[in-house]
Amino acid sequence: MLRYTNLYGLFLIQRFKILMEYRVNFLIGASSTIILQMAGLLTIWVVMRQVPSLNGWSLHEVLLIYGLITLSKSLNHMFADNLWTIGRQYIRSGAFDRFLVRPINPLFHLLADRFCHDGIGNFLVGSVLIVYSLRALDIPLTISNLLYLLVAALSGGAIFFGLNLITGTSAFWLMDAVPVMRLVFDNHLFAQYPLTIYPRAIGILLTWLIPYGFASFYPASYLLGHHMGWLAWLAPFVATVLVVIGYRVWKIGLRHYSGTGS
Amino acid sequence: MSIIQTEDLTKIYRLNQKDPGVTGAIKALVRPRHRDLVAVDQISFTVAAGEMVGYIGVNGAGKSTTIKLLTGILVPTNGKVEVLGRDPHRQRVDNARQIGVVFGQRTQLWWDLALIESLNLIAKIYEIESSRYQFLLEQFSTSLGIKELLPIPIRNMSLGQKMRAELAAALIHEPQIVYLDEPTIGLDLIVKERIRDFIKQQNREKGTTVILTTHDLGDIEELCQRVIIIDKGKLIYDGPINTIKDRFGKFRTITFETCEPITQIKLPPGAEIITPDRHSEERKLALRFDRTITTASRVAAEVMNQVEVVDFSITEPDLPSIVKQIYGGALQGD
Amino acid sequence: MFHGMRRKASVYGAMASVIPKIYMAYSLWFWVSLVLNVIATTIFVFFWRAVYANTNSIAGLDLQQTLNYILLAQIFAPLGNMQLIFEFGYNLREGGIAHALLRPVDFQGSYYGQYLTTMVTELVLQIPLALVVTLVFKVQWPTDPRVWVAFIVSAFLGRTVLFFFDWILACLTFYTTEVWGLGVFVDGISMFFSGRLIPLTMLPPLLLVIAGMTPFAQAFYIPISLLSGVKPLSQAPRLWLLQAIWLVALWVLSRLIFRVAVRKVTVQGG
Numbered sequence: 001m002l003r004y005t006n007l008y009g010l011f012l013i014q015r016f017k018i019l020m021e022y023r024v025n026f027l028i029g030a031s032s033t034i035i036l037q038m039a040g041l042l043t044i045w046v047v048m049r050q051v052p053s054l055n056g057w058s059l060h061e062v063l064l065i066y067g068l069i070t071l072s073k074s075l076n077h078m079f080a081d082n083l084w085t086i087g088r089q090y091i092r093s094g095a096f097d098r099f100l101v102r103p104i105n106p107l108f109h110l111l112a113d114r115f116c117h118d119g120i121g122n123f124l125v126g127s128v129l130i131v132y133s134l135r136a137l138d139i140p141l142t143i144s145n146l147l148y149l150l151v152a153a154l155s156g157g158a159i160f161f162g163l164n165l166i167t168g169t170s171a172f173w174l175m176d177a178v179p180v181m182r183l184v185f186d187n188h189l190f191a192q193y194p195l196t197i198y199p200r201a202i203g204i205l206l207t208w209l210i211p212y213g214f215a216s217f218y219p220a221s222y223l224l225g226h227h228m229g230w231l232a233w234l235a236p237f238v239a240t241v242l243v244v245i246g247y248r249v250w251k252i253g254l255r256h257y258s259g260t261g262s
Numbered sequence: 263m264s265i266i267q268t269e270d271l272t273k274i275y276r277l278n279q280k281d282p283g284v285t286g287a288i289k290a291l292v293r294p295r296h297r298d299l300v301a302v303d304q305i306s307f308t309v310a311a312g313e314m315v316g317y318i319g320v321n322g323a324g325k326s327t328t329i330k331l332l333t334g335i336l337v338p339t340n341g342k343v344e345v346l347g348r349d350p351h352r353q354r355v356d357n358a359r360q361i362g363v364v365f366g367q368r369t370q371l372w373w374d375l376a377l378i379e380s381l382n383l384i385a386k387i388y389e390i391e392s393s394r395y396q397f398l399l400e401q402f403s404t405s406l407g408i409k410e411l412l413p414i415p416i417r418n419m420s421l422g423q424k425m426r427a428e429l430a431a432a433l434i435h436e437p438q439i440v441y442l443d444e445p446t447i448g449l450d451l452i453v454k455e456r457i458r459d460f461i462k463q464q465n466r467e468k469g470t471t472v473i474l475t476t477h478d479l480g481d482i483e484e485l486c487q488r489v490i491i492i493d494k495g496k497l498i499y500d501g502p503i504n505t506i507k508d509r510f511g512k513f514r515t516i517t518f519e520t521c522e523p524i525t526q527i528k529l530p531p532g533a534e535i536i537t538p539d540r541h542s543e544e545r546k547l548a549l550r551f552d553r554t555i556t557t558a559s560r561v562a563a564e565v566m567n568q569v570e571v572v573d574f575s576i577t578e579p580d581l582p583s584i585v586k587q588i589y590g591g592a593l594q595g596d
Numbered sequence: 597m598f599h600g601m602r603r604k605a606s607v608y609g610a611m612a613s614v615i616p617k618i619y620m621a622y623s624l625w626f627w628v629s630l631v632l633n634v635i636a637t638t639i640f641v642f643f644w645r646a647v648y649a650n651t652n653s654i655a656g657l658d659l660q661q662t663l664n665y666i667l668l669a670q671i672f673a674p675l676g677n678m679q680l681i682f683e684f685g686y687n688l689r690e691g692g693i694a695h696a697l698l699r700p701v702d703f704q705g706s707y708y709g710q711y712l713t714t715m716v717t718e719l720v721l722q723i724p725l726a727l728v729v730t731l732v733f734k735v736q737w738p739t740d741p742r743v744w745v746a747f748i749v750s751a752f753l754g755r756t757v758l759f760f761f762d763w764i765l766a767c768l769t770f771y772t773t774e775v776w777g778l779g780v781f782v783d784g785i786s787m788f789f790s791g792r793l794i795p796l797t798m799l800p801p802l803l804l805v806i807a808g809m810t811p812f813a814q815a816f817y818i819p820i821s822l823l824s825g826v827k828p829l830s831q832a833p834r835l836w837l838l839q840a841i842w843l844v845a846l847w848v849l850s851r852l853i854f855r856v857a858v859r860k861v862t863v864q865g866g
Binding site for chain 2: 003010014094102104258
């Protein structure tokens with residue numbers, strides 16, 4: 001475990017050395033996600049200036065939810081972006097074989113190989129939105145609240161990761177996993193807003209099937225003081241289950257790759 | 263003592279046959295069709311520690327698949343493979359520690375990193391002890407000449423520099439076996455020589471076992487005492503290099519292009535006309551001569567004395583023709 | 597002269613017809629995109645319904661009008677697509693700008709042909725989405741043929757305005773290799789100021805002024821607002837005039853900038 005942590009650190013340092021060479025590219029990449037978020041946020045702000053309530057949710061409450069999902073998304077974006085490109089960059093070209101002849105876990109190698117700096121933009125946006133909205137809502141940043149936020153963010157990131165792992169493994173069969181991944185991933189956009197604005201079916205989809213709701217809505221509701229019972233604490237469990245399933249699916253994918261080869 | 267052992271090693275690919283487009287995809291779901299491709303067909307051989315084995319065959323013969331089976335990337339459909347007493351797939355990590363692989367066209371180094379940074383990362387991955395690592399870096403700097411290359415990223419290297427860097431990366435953790443898949447492809451002679459010398463040195467000093475797949479017969483001649491020839495997945499020859507050299511290495515082919523069609527021609531001893539193909543043109547004459555008996559100039563002179571020659575070319579025996587001849591029983595009764 | 601024009605047209609046509617072929621090659625992605633677009637549309641619809649839950653009218657528009665606008669904006673989204681930065685930045689760079697300039701057709705004209713063809717092709721490919729959205733969310737398509745005429749005219753005018761603007765931006769790629777970042781930046785700005793996410797009439801005065809200064813609104817907001825009825829038919833001629841002024845101004849500017857950029861390349865080397 002320790003060895004892998006050290007190793008990841010080294011991969012990260014090397015990656016930053018490369019990124020620093022392309023400094024402008026680095027800045028543009030990191031800020032590109034910010035700009036895209038700005039369009040969406042600006043829309044929300046413009047609308048809610050005139051209509052202070054989104055079906056019962058105030059601007060800052062909406063921003064809290066938006067910020068939480070953006071932060072969770074960014075964690076996965078930064079550390080596990082290679083799942084998107086595994087088909088095109090690694091399997092199709094045969095570069096994946098290299099991972100199989102090195103004495104480290106191939107999934108670890110795949111993920112460590114590329115820290116994605118684009119995600120930094122989303123990380124900043126998400127963090128700023130959360131802090132800003134919490135303060136505007138007079139929710140104190142107590143130790144327990146901060147801890148809750150930390151767990152929520154990490155769980156949210158893990159939910160994104162687990163789902164991506166499940167869908168990304170399809171690359172072993174389809175060569176390009178991106179269409180399949182997008183079919184699941186794009187559903188997180190629902191969770192940018194309070195789940196109560198959607199019909200029940202969508203709420204159920206985003207809670208129990210593609211549980212992005214645990215990355216934003218449920219933690220936000222808890223912090224806002226809504227009564228939710230155990231839903232407020234479910235996020236880490238959901239995340240763990242998804243990651244475990246994801247890893248099992250990944251192993252199946254690996255077996256398929258070695259069984260039939262390409 | 264054998265460190266690599268294969269027994270009836272077989273790999274069959276099941277290829278799904280699919281028409282293009284969306285209708286094809288639906289058809290494939292409803293009624294899937296496939297055909298089986300036997301890439302490796304019951305191949306058995308053993309390799310002893312310290313051997314340098316050439317593994318040759320034409321494109322598509324099954325060389326890469328065999329390497330992937332030996333390195334644990336693929337699982338055999340049938341048969342067994344054992345490397346250093348392990349199943350290379352089941353005990354992937356342990357096996358990986360002991361092997362080095364060079365995939366000719368695909369580099370293992372990080373594209374944008376300086377070579378030294380790549381090597382540092384590799385050293386960490388393979389847990390090379392740091393003083394040993396420094397010592398080896400020094401050693402490789404001289405024997406492979408990579409000292410000047412250390413600060414250069416791979417993307418800026420020439421093909422020859424890349425290959426030298428690649429070899430350093432593959433051998434820096436001192437593996438017991440190294441698999442070289444087409445390592446000299448596209449390189450000029452000087453670089454090839456350097457690389458061949460380095461490989462020989464590693465084998466000599468450290469007893470590294472070398473499995474070399476290549477099209478280049480020069481590589482085979484220089485490095486390997488033993489060759490295994492595979493064609494269409496089957497092993498068709500496994501034996502000392504000398505037999506091959508004696509049988510084929512001494513031949514050369516000269517193809518003449520003449521002004522008029524040739525009716526009769528007298529040839530010096532050691533030369534013979536290669537049976538023309540069905541589509542032979544009358545103005546082309548292909549001869550094969552034995553270098554140990556006669557020379558190119560003597561043959562050419564003889565021919566040019568008798569007919570007017572417009573152009574001619576000399577070729578070394580190439581792998582496809584050797585394989586064809588082996589199939590034709592050329593090695594039986596030797 | 598006529599013969600010469602026909603020959604030019606057939607060359608433009610041949611170059612432009614490459615694009616539909618490229619789209620047809622990606623059929624799996626086509627159906628997946630459809631699903632992704634439906635997801636995005638669904639989110640929009642429920643968002644706006646939630647917005648109107650506590651109010652009847654925003655900037656003079658009721659829920660039905662706004663929904664109609666948003667749905668039509670989703671369907672006709674390709675009107676706002678820009679691709680020249682990518683074209684110039686990657687394709688041309690790989691192939692060599694000199695090579696492209698050597699072709700015996702008007703350089704800008706041939707790209708314009710491609711631009712229009714791309715727009716038409718992309719709109720045609722939106723038809724399945726239009727069907728799904730109409731059935732599920734009950735889009736109200738205009739029945740008055742004059743509205744359609746107004747829409748089509750302003751769509752072509754707007755598209756041309758966008759083309760010249762895109763051209764100017766693409767010339768920047770002659771000066772920098774950081775093409776992709778520029779593209780992302782422009783995409784982000786255009787996403788908001790084109791009126792794709794929100795009817796521009798809802799914008800506060802300052803943002804409205806900024807939107808008026810960008811060509812994105814000319815290419816997207818004007819046609820869509822005419823089609824959806826957000827802007828009445830009576831305003832059509834005035835809007836066409838506005839678009840025409842933008843068109844001429846950007847056309848002249850684009851040719852000027854292009855000449856400067858080409859000189860830089862041919863003097864300094866691509």
